[in-house]
Amino acid sequence: MPTHAQEKGAIKIGLMLPYKGVYAVPAESIDRGFQIALEEFGNKSNGRPIEIVRADDELTPSVGVQKFNKFVQSDKVDLVAGVVGSNVAIAISELADKNKMPTVFVNAFADEITGKFCSPYIARTSFSANGFEYASGKYWAGKGVKTAVTMGPDYSAGRAFIGGFKRGFEDNGGKVIEEIWTPFQKTKDYSAALTQAANSGAQIIYAFYAGAEAIQVVKQHADFGLRTKIPFIGDHWVYDEALWPALGDLALNAQHVATHYPSIETEVNQKFVKAYNAKYKQDPDVSAALGYDNGKAIMLTLQKLDGQMPEDRAKFIATMRDLTFDSPRGKIKFNAQNSALLEKVYVVEVVKGPDGKMQRKPLDQFPGAGDLPGCTKSF
Amino acid sequence: MSADAILSSEEGVGALKRLAPPVSRRAYAALFALFTVGLCALPSFVSGYVTTLAVEVMIAGVFASGINLLTGYTGLVSLGQAMFLGFGGYGIAIGTALLGWPLWISAPVTLVVVAAIAAAIGAICTRTRGVEFLLITLAFSQMFYGAAIKLRWTNGSDGMTGIPRPDLSLLGVSADNPTVFYYYVLVVAVLSLLMLWRIVTSPFGSVLVGIRENERRMMSMGYAVANYKIGSFALAAVICAVAGILQSQYTYFVNPDAMSWQMSGEGVLMVIIGGANVILGPFVGAAVFVVVKQALSMITEEYNLFFGIFFMLVVAFFRGGVLGSISTLIGKRQ
Numbered sequence: 001m002p003t004h005a006q007e008k009g010a011i012k013i014g015l016m017l018p019y020k021g022v023y024a025v026p027a028e029s030i031d032r033g034f035q036i037a038l039e040e041f042g043n044k045s046n047g048r049p050i051e052i053v054r055a056d057d058e059l060t061p062s063v064g065v066q067k068f069n070k071f072v073q074s075d076k077v078d079l080v081a082g083v084v085g086s087n088v089a090i091a092i093s094e095l096a097d098k099n100k101m102p103t104v105f106v107n108a109f110a111d112e113i114t115g116k117f118c119s120p121y122i123a124r125t126s127f128s129a130n131g132f133e134y135a136s137g138k139y140w141a142g143k144g145v146k147t148a149v150t151m152g153p154d155y156s157a158g159r160a161f162i163g164g165f166k167r168g169f170e171d172n173g174g175k176v177i178e179e180i181w182t183p184f185q186k187t188k189d190y191s192a193a194l195t196q197a198a199n200s201g202a203q204i205i206y207a208f209y210a211g212a213e214a215i216q217v218v219k220q221h222a223d224f225g226l227r228t229k230i231p232f233i234g235d236h237w238v239y240d241e242a243l244w245p246a247l248g249d250l251a252l253n254a255q256h257v258a259t260h261y262p263s264i265e266t267e268v269n270q271k272f273v274k275a276y277n278a279k280y281k282q283d284p285d286v287s288a289a290l291g292y293d294n295g296k297a298i299m300l301t302l303q304k305l306d307g308q309m310p311e312d313r314a315k316f317i318a319t320m321r322d323l324t325f326d327s328p329r330g331k332i333k334f335n336a337q338n339s340a341l342l343e344k345v346y347v348v349e350v351v352k353g354p355d356g357k358m359q360r361k362p363l364d365q366f367p368g369a370g371d372l373p374g375c376t377k378s379f
Numbered sequence: 380m381s382a383d384a385i386l387s388s389e390e391g392v393g394a395l396k397r398l399a400p401p402v403s404r405r406a407y408a409a410l411f412a413l414f415t416v417g418l419c420a421l422p423s424f425v426s427g428y429v430t431t432l433a434v435e436v437m438i439a440g441v442f443a444s445g446i447n448l449l450t451g452y453t454g455l456v457s458l459g460q461a462m463f464l465g466f467g468g469y470g471i472a473i474g475t476a477l478l479g480w481p482l483w484i485s486a487p488v489t490l491v492v493v494a495a496i497a498a499a500i501g502a503i504c505t506r507t508r509g510v511e512f513l514l515i516t517l518a519f520s521q522m523f524y525g526a527a528i529k530l531r532w533t534n535g536s537d538g539m540t541g542i543p544r545p546d547l548s549l550l551g552v553s554a555d556n557p558t559v560f561y562y563y564v565l566v567v568a569v570l571s572l573l574m575l576w577r578i579v580t581s582p583f584g585s586v587l588v589g590i591r592e593n594e595r596r597m598m599s600m601g602y603a604v605a606n607y608k609i610g611s612f613a614l615a616a617v618i619c620a621v622a623g624i625l626q627s628q629y630t631y632f633v634n635p636d637a638m639s640w641q642m643s644g645e646g647v648l649m650v651i652i653g654g655a656n657v658i659l660g661p662f663v664g665a666a667v668f669v670v671v672k673q674a675l676s677m678i679t680e681e682y683n684l685f686f687g688i689f690f691m692l693v694v695a696f697f698r699g700g701v702l703g704s705i706s707t708l709i710g711k712r713q
Contacts, residue, residue, distance in 0.1 A: 019680070020680060056680065060636065061538065061632070061634050061636060062630070062634075062636050062637070065630045065632065066435075069428070069431050070428060073426070073427040073428040073430075073431050073557065074426065074427070074428030086537075087536060087537055087538075087634070090537050090538070090540060091538065091540070091630070091632050091634065093540065094540045094541060094631040094632060095630065095631060095632075098555050098631060110537075112537075117540060154528070154535070154536060155535075155536045155537065156536070156537045183528075184536065
């Protein structure tokens with residue numbers, strides 16, 4: 001395969017994240033994790049320095065499209081990384097495909113991203129919603145929970161996560177008796193939804209929320225005195241480390257599924273946690289780990305390509321698909337739709353450690369479920 | 380009494396003289412020609428990104444022109460025009476992606492359907508005036524926005540992808556190329572503008588201006604004011620839908636954001652910045668709007684705050700918008 005004339009200048013990576021708004025907290029962690037990964041490679045690939053161009057997609061598809069165009073036409077980036085919101089990811093998928101721009105999503109968990117909207121120019125280094133939440137549904141059904149009411153923000157990722165939980169829960173004998181959707185990014189008041197959930201007669205509320213929205217929902221759930229009536233169960237975004245200072249004791253004893261937590265005892269994870277702690281004086285949360293994986297996957301792919309972007313840029317993603325590497329959350333492998341698979345899903349409990357600080361205690365673990373099928377584009 | 384009759388009557392001429400911009404028609408044609416030539420040459424001496432920005436400006440300009448017909452010429456301030464922007468985008472998305480029609484069928488069908496829906500909505504909305512009109516258009520727009528978010532067959536809040544650009548392979552070029560797409564948008568924008576110019580300089584347009592200035596008087600002269608208002612509403616909607624089609628082709632994508640009331644508000648801002656009831660006003664407004672916002676967002680993250688200040692300055696110092704105040708200046712000299 002011919003490559004561009006051996007380029008010596010910097011490799012430009014466009015990093016698109018929602019630095020403001022409800023996902024500002026995860027966005028910052030991702031950016032930090034991404035930088036840790038690049039530093040591990042000395043911010044260079046085969047002698048070529050790596051340059052990051054940042055853009056804020058404001059978690060809004062139209063803004064994301066605009067920033068993506070700027071990346072391609074003004075900044076002339078070699079590839080695009082980042083993207084948290086599945087809504088933004090869907091909006092730029094077609095553009096990435098038409099512009100033949102390798103795009104490596106850091107989050108964008110909705111099943112459709114590498115399903116209905118899949119493209120040979122797109123990869124996802126995180127996982128699919130189904131791969132993650134299916135295990136959660138299975139776990140809670142196995143714990144004797146028979147009925148649940150779900151709550152989530154009404155957009156692609158919210159629906160995908162709740163859908164994954166529902167499949168896992170109902171395949172194992174549970175029943176979701178009501179699904180409640182709240183407007184994404186447009187509300188800070190969850191009282192109506194929480195009241196409806198409390199009156200549903202279900203044993204638990206199962207929810208997906210992240211960032212500022214997660215803080216608001218968990219606090220309002222406690223304010224309405226529902227903690228004793230109907231437990232509020234979520235995943236590692238609802239009870240994210242980065243939110244612990246805001247949640248305080250509300251996060252204590254929360255049991256949830258996680259793909260990563262700082263005390264996983266693998267060499268790769270301990271090294272990552274140490275590097276992160278040294279640079280930012282705090283433990284990494286799951287978003288930081290995902291940001292790290294995103295950066296590492298890109299750097300390893302560039303390494304395999306001798307620091308050059310191939311003429312046929314789909315080859316960049318094809319090369320990434322052949323990667324297998326150790327990440328803080330386990331082994332990363334890609335499937336035929338260019339989405340990373342989950343090796344392990346942990347079930348953990350937030351407890352107070354011997355030092356009085358909050359930490360996670362492992363309870364159980366599952367293999368991640370597969371992606372939902374659906375990619376129709378040929379590779 | 381026909382429109383021509385009123386215009387040739389002494390009162391009519393007097394009224395028109397007061398209302399017409401103080402620049403001659405010939406000067407306008409020259410300005411318009413200069414504008415077009417300049418835009419034709421643009422891609423050859425600027426970077427690809429500036430071309431893309433120009434595409435955004437032109438699309439916003441077409442959208443704002445639709446609002447201008449309604450707001451600037453007819454005097455009906457609407458906060459619901461994004462509804463028709465969305466209809467344009469969703470129209471071709473549904474036509475091409477869901478029904479599998481080719482683009483050259485989807486686009487005209489979309490415009491005809493939009494005209495019909497707009498006439499129906501307009502028939503209800505134009506029974507009110509002033510703030511009530513503003514609120515009822517907003518209410519309609521929010522209703523469709525809500526539907527767009529909830530509907531599963533249009534992918535709800537995720538929107539629809541895979542919207543095709545025109546197939547220009549007959550000309551030996553691909554509309555996926557930014558420069559080619561630029562010229563395509565330019566052609567559509569110029570055609571829309573010419574159509575708008577034809578409308579507002581026609582007797583029909585004079586009646587609209589008359590309605591803006593003194594609705595009761597037009598009524599007492601025997602004009603079916605209600606029908607003229609509905610006509611203006613439907614035509615404005617079609618122009619906004621054209622912008623919607625271009626917008627969705629530009630991004631290959633449409634989602635409910637296109638129909639949000641903020642979008643309607645931005646369109647009205649563009650009209651005010653550029654100058655209401657001047658044909659090119661909305662384009663100048665769109666250019667100022669897009670470029671200033673872009674420039675501010677490169678300087679600061681809190682660009683919306685500074686954009687608000689900028690807007691206040693424009694309103695305070697440029698009466699009648701940028702173009703409006705320029706033509707007033709020229710008029711004073713003459």
